[in-house]
Amino acid sequence: MKPSRLFSVLSVILALAFVLSACSTPAAPTVQPTTAPVEPTAPPAAAGETITVIFPKHEADIKGAFESRIKEFEKESGITVNLIQSDWDSVANRVVPELATNGSAYDVVEFDNGWVAEWCGAGWATPLNDFMAAGYTDGMIPGLVDLFSCPDGKLYGVVWNNDTRFFHYNAAKLTEAGFTEPPKTWEEFTSQSLAAKEKGAVKYGFAPFWNQEWSLGNEFHFWTYAFGGELVDDKACIVMNKDANTLKAVQYMMDSLTNGVADPAGLTYNQAAAQDIFLKGDTLFLPQAIAGLMAYTKDATVSKVDGQIKIGLVPSADNGKSAALTLPEAYAIPVGSKHKEAAWKFIQYMTSKETNKLLAQEIGILPIWVDLFSDPDLTAVYPFWKDFQAQLASARGLSKLTWYSDLVDISTAELHKALSGQQTAQEALDAMAKQLSAYNCVP
């Protein structure tokens, strides 16, 4: 903005008001409209290589580790990076209008796993296969590559935040309740919770985060997966109301609120609140916690459970399989970007094995490269990563649907209604299927 211009507009208005206000003096009736003069359209970003990058701050990045990596990239490549970092929602609400209107403001954008199918449908992202060498993705966690591929088989995003969730439990409280091993099945999960509660070790088995909001959709996926159920089949046909395991999952969620396993206040909690309660030692389990939770437990200003927390596997479904949720975030290049080559260089640098390892060492982000999990430098700092290994293999992403948002919108409402005791599990699942019927088998 040019302050001088603003003030000239202002002073015209004020002068006008003054002139018009005299008694028995001529008043100037002409009035200027005040829609301030608009500056001419600026030329597209300076030639040479400046790219604008927007992605959320990583939860664990209190030191600015991503920024130092980006500074390093600028030095090595000669490309200038204009970095915009804020929280996830702000990033989402800025990226969406920009892409929806075919803007070219950003060269590298946040690409959330929940958006993949929608963006594939809308054609907002650039296929990265045009830039990358053959075999480039070999050695990345395969699930992460699949997740960010569109139906055309091309890759549209490379993961910068491998946000896989893990089963955490309070080992000290578990011992206090008389158990040595974390639960292997959901029946054990129930019995251990109730026993620990009985002994007064904890208030509840776990505090769910089932407030009616966007992330309840994540929870719906997690519990369904954990019980071996499905929401849609691989042709995007709706099966949630026909799958016995999905029904079992919803029924378990509902029962846990009434039989004392889950804190009923969890109906109003978001994830932060549920985590606060686990960190003060009031609950035994946090079935799906972020990978960086260990760092929080060591911080005495937020935690009373330092040294008590351990990592286990999510209890198994009837088929004996354990499942967890992964919510990765990737970098993508918008189709409108005018600096795609430079943008790709940025993505390549920031997700390379070297950078990945450095970021892991500095702030504990979870790598996207399989062999980094057994890298001795890293396992020395994060001994608990060995516990992540088994779960990583069974981690699943959210449903990949062009109507994913509608699925969340409708399923969270119906699920919350069931959890509040207003309808049965089957009624809830039927209601979801009915309202989503227009999208049945639409990928």
Next chain:
Amino acid sequence: MRNPLKSLSDNKRTLGWALSLPAVLAILGIVVIPVIQSLIQSFYQRDLSRPQLDAFIGLLNYQNLFADARYLHSMLATFRFSLISVIFELILGVSIALVLNKNFVGRGFVRGLMILPWAMPSIVNAAMWKWIYNADYGVLNALLTQVGILDQYKIWLSDPFWATALIILANVWKETPFTVLMVLAALQTVPDELYEAAKVDGSSAWQSFISITVPLILPVLMIVSMLQFIWGFQTYELITIITGGGPFSTTEMVTLRVYATTFRSLRFGYGSAMAYLTSLFILVPVVIYIRSAYKKVVEY
């Protein structure tokens, strides 16, 4: 030299337009194109994630809205929220304004302090109340149990009645200062002589409130209540942060539906129709209200 200008500036019509035009241009110049664009869009199917289906569909979006139970319910919830909020804001606001109009030590400071809730960014207000209402470590539970009103902690926001009541409380707390300061300012224009004359005539305090104060602050009251009613319809951060629309969609407002439809599901046609149908719903009572309010103002 002075005469032509003077006559010009004394012509009601010319002067009226000259005085109004800058404001009209400043408002319309900015919003007119977006308003028209989004209105046109409401007659289209425009799903950004399914661009191949884009088409002009006439009134179909509007027709579908009348069959959209969740939207209709959100209209009702919004209407209830706005109306109850306005009623409390008016009662509380006028009462507080009358008290603050009395003479007491520290009056200026208290008046200035009244602005505090209004001055708080809405997102801070919402985060603050969410924390206060928390079932496990919230202040509300702590206070009520320590005073002895509650035996044990209550999960306020999982009960539809309390969830609605408490978001209204949070809204009323934040919005009442607007009523207070506006009414307080209106009270300043009431000449003291009127009250003294009424006292001489033997009117009670209540009688002079009804016969003198109310008519004089009525224009302001009507406008304040209408603005707050409209603002109630546009409340977003407060609801989305405190309840997210829960429990089971009972506090879900129209703005949450519009947000989910446009920014999440990327259905811009349907979302626009939703916004315009809602505007139409409030437009009718507001216009009726404005007309009657206008008559009242003219009469007195």
Next chain:
Amino acid sequence: MSIRKLIPRILLYLVVLLIVIWTVAPYAWLVISSLSHKIDLVTVPLKWSPLRLTFDNYRSLFFANGETSVNVGLFFTALKNSAIISLSTMLICMPLGVMAAYAATRLKFKGSNGIILTSMITQLIPPIILVIPLYVIMRKFVLIDKQIGLILVDITIGLPLVIWMMRGYLASIPADLEDAARIDGCTYMGALVRVILPLAGPGLVSVMIFAFIASWNEYLYAYVFTNVQAKTLPVLIGEFSTKLGLEYLKIAAAGVLASLPPVLLALGFQKFIIRGLTSGAVK
């Protein structure tokens, strides 16, 4: 003082005290929160005063990510942006709004009702639906992430507010006063400035404060139309959140600070609200 006079007096002070508590209590809790460690706040039973005072939440506002970070100084930039944008919006809206309100209430020319109604109808449309079309236009004119861009859109919020509120005040001022001034040889504008505005002074000041705050707290437009350069305080505060939820303590600290400028403004202008009364009525 006799008992009969004393009791109402005491009652009045009690009521005032209640009003102050109602207004300040939640804010006081916000202040306490902002000075606490999270673990102390979530512990049950709750302690009413912070066990251990800490300024970490405030410190984190100013030194967000260590010294290498672009985030350092974000708070001050946002404060400056908010101040410039709100003051400009207020200064533009007041004269324009007062003129239009005067025209509509006192001049009652053909079309005046239409103007008033139009300005109100624009308020009925939820901003959330205008955001994207506006975004496209603003991008075309390179107004995204510019203070001037936000001032322009904030005017569409502040101006109808000023017009409508001023209309209420102007309507409550007896017309004979103005007629008297007109007979004395004042133009309409002269009467407005010499007679009407002093009488409407308290209302004028209140409306001005509200016009300022409307822009100060505007969230949605600021949120979508700014990135870095023109980011306002509410937007910055909203960013204190992670994928897991809002970071309440940081929001509390920032909220405590962000609420102060409008309150100071209100306290500062308080004397005008009272003075307007005395000086106006005598003339």
